[in-house]
Amino acid sequence: MSSATPAAPLAMISAAAATPQRIAPRRLVAFLIMVFGMFMSILDIQIVSASLTEIQAGLSASSSEVSWVQTAYLIAEVIAIPLSGFLSRALGTRLLFAISASGFTIASFLCGFASSIEQMILWRAIQGFLGAGMIPTVFASAYTVFPRSKFHIVGPIIGLVATLAPTIGPTVGGYITDALSWHWLFFINVVPGIGITVGVLALVDFDQPNFELLDRFDWFGLIAMGGFLGSLEYVLEEGPQYEWLQDTSVAVCAAVGVISAIAFFYRVLSAAEPIVDIRAFNDRNFGIGCLLSFCIGIGLYGLTYIYPRYLAEVRGYSALMIGETMFVSGVTMFLTAPIVGRLIQKVDMRLIIAAGLIIFALGSFQMTWITRDYDFYELLLPQILRGVGMMFAMVPTNTIALGTLRPDRVKNASGLFNLTRNLGGAVGLAVINEVLNDRTDLHIARLQERVTWGNATATETLNMFTQRMQGMGDAALMAMKQLSQIVHRQAVVMGYGDAFFMLSLFYLGLSLLVLFLKKPASMSAEPAH
Template sequence: MTAAASGGAGGEPNRALVTVSIMLATIMQALDTTIANVALPHIQGSMSATQDQISWVLTSYIVAAAIMTPPTGFLAARFGRKRIFAVSIIGFTVASMLCGAATSLPEIVAFRLLQGMFGAGLVPLSQSVLLDTYPKEQHGQAMAIWGMGVMVGPILGPTLGGYLTDLYSWRYTFYVNLPFGALALTGILLFVHETERDGRRPFDLFGFALLSIAIGALQMMLDRGQSQDWFSAREIIFEAVAAGLFFYLFLVQMFTAEHPFLEPKLFTDRNLAVGLFFIFIVGIVLLATLALLPPFLQDLMGFPVLTAGLVLAPRGIGTMAAMFLVGRLIRRVDIRLLVLFGLGMTAYSLWQMAEFTTEVSSWTVIRSGMTQGMGLGFLFVPLSTVTFATLDPKLRTEGASMFSLMRNIGSSIGISVVVTLLAENTQVLHSALAAHVSPLNPMMHAPFLPGAWSLGSTAGLAALNQQITDQALTIGYLDDFRLMMWLVLGAIPFLLLLRSPKRTAQRQAEMAAALD
């Protein structure tokens, strides 16, 4: 038993203080995945940057975090989990303050790189600490608490970011991390126990370099693909080839090296492998939906930034309610049934969104958001529990790193796909709708059409073109929601591959009894 585990088995007050400290670190990192998005136009104006240049403020953080997530397990094993956790919080908080104080674009991009590097390990480290702090029969409740930070943070990020930017300045979207970081660091230094250090474990620098280049190239391709017109640009082709080639070389290295960067036996655990697939789907739905809804509400429905944030915020209430319920149900109901229910609610919410119009009521948007929040809550907690139910405790930090990495890659791929499809479908639909605009079409002379849509004036044609663009864009959004709905439904059969933790425990007990 590790020190962390033994410490976690102690009294309830100590466990509660560990949980609070972990949650503060988790929320701080989770908020930063979306809080800066709302402030981006203000940062762009302050830095006198172009649209392409300002995107590096987001890209630099994503790429750095993606590259530094996999080595979290090794660093925790070599130097001690508590020590790495504390360094990560200090680095992330200091980098956040530097981002807020930046005076030029190169400065804020460099500081965002540092923020991503230090923040990469916060989520997997917090997950592994909670799993060791709570006994196995309470892992469901622990993951419910942890999941609130991971899932609610990105949802509330745009609301908090919009409020701070409007009331104060975009710089406060970074300064807000200071109190979270200070409290989390204090709690972790006081209440989290250190793990045993494995100084003999070698570091596979070559394997890490191969994986880093593969992840970095993939992220760059996804982030810049839309602006560069995808594979019509040499840059995107080069990044795609580099991602595929270096990932293949990494797999060769992983299965042939004596001490690989990632343990191959990590992926022989069926629940972990299937869990990584499902968290990839969760990543697509969670952040891709949040990438689509704000511009839909603001550009098509005319909502102000703060109003859009307030309409989106109740989905966080749905997530918290679901996690509160699932924490109580997880020991009484088959985990796979809870995951199935979560997938069903998520798919239903996406079907509701696929029925939106530009005149949809705020209550309908709130209701579908709360439904999706509850669906993701019912999905995330049991999934986090069952994924690690059969994994060797020694591999938990590495497994948690891969869990976090797959969620982030799913988010990147999901956002890139839906944004690309939105742009392409809007163009195709605009052409299809515009083909019906002709003086020869009797419907163009219908008495109920607005007089502003006159085909005989420039102003009338402009107004008509704007209406066609809005309609084409609306259908494009609905097609994206429908695509994600089918993706969620298509994942349901893979539930059959998950092993129930209770059945696995019974099987292990029977085997032990047979050996005795």
């Protein structure tokens, strides 16, 4: 044991805090190259969402088949993300990231040349599985390679990428498909992917591999984890459109998921070298941070889905027009990131998270009065509030959850943390779809009860349509059909209003969760090793 007096370490800490720690240029460049790789991996989740119709036509696929272009990527990514913690310790950051980047690039190239839907689904699954390793590796590097005094710089960078990439995915995809073709959604990854692979191999020297860990790789744990997370993702993706357990495939996957979950948790708690180390959840800030990340994922991916769906379904926008409208949130996030970086140095991060969740709730509440006439300018303020709220909530949550852990625990914890955000997105999409379907059906029933011959406005509208369509066939039938379409469209819009109201209440209530976080230490002091 050291015999130094308590004054000695206090003096050392004061001296360290007083002397600004410099980031080596080589290390910063290597980190930024890795961040760009993470951006590509996250972007590719949503980049195809605005172009599925073109891909469907190009591959002669059905609407149910083409949805797997996105689902296959998500399922593979969800399985691979928690695995990255073990692989990062075994292979080292440099080798794991290079394998992920090169594999992602090759799979992207093959996706662009796919000539059938089966080939596309296979290469997209491989692309998602290999590319997933880049995401938690960047998070882990940000909070282990750089000193705490620099977290206000690296934290906003990874927070911006994690939120911006899925937000602008439909925009980027719409532009590329409109200007070139859907093939270039994948070809565009090739040159940057090669550059990232070469750059990482040349510059990254953050840690050393421990190849001996590979001898103790838990294959049973991997199979159990794959069955659990893959089945869960499938149930959440397909359940809303197939009436959940009433569909055989969803019911079978749910059963497989339950059995695999039991086997997985038994294995990680009993294996000498588990595939995923869940002991990080013993840290209160990490556990609550993961819960916040899960809930933030609901809003991040949920609103990236609900806004384009409204613009396409109600407004009739093209993919390019949707992208241009959605770009507001992306610009707002970009401008807000440096402000958050400054704030986390001076303000209690718990207050910033609470403010972000409340701002996000206000942005959603603005949309509860949505009508079928909502256009770019009506969506402007809600999207600005969404962008500001998301950055205020995301960046401090990342820092509190990962930045306060011991460095030797961050690699495993980073995979779990990123997994919660993706699972939150999957749950959010399932819940939002269910709410939209159920509330739309309810509003259709209620509106049809009121649109009767006793309703003067309805009768007037029907007579006007009938007169307008005289000489065009069965005018009365055509007028009735047009009135029915108006009722259905109004019910759909009211369903969107209900979904936004639900999100408002959810995030307003979620802001209270920060009360359970422990106040993090100053960002100038290093965590205990």
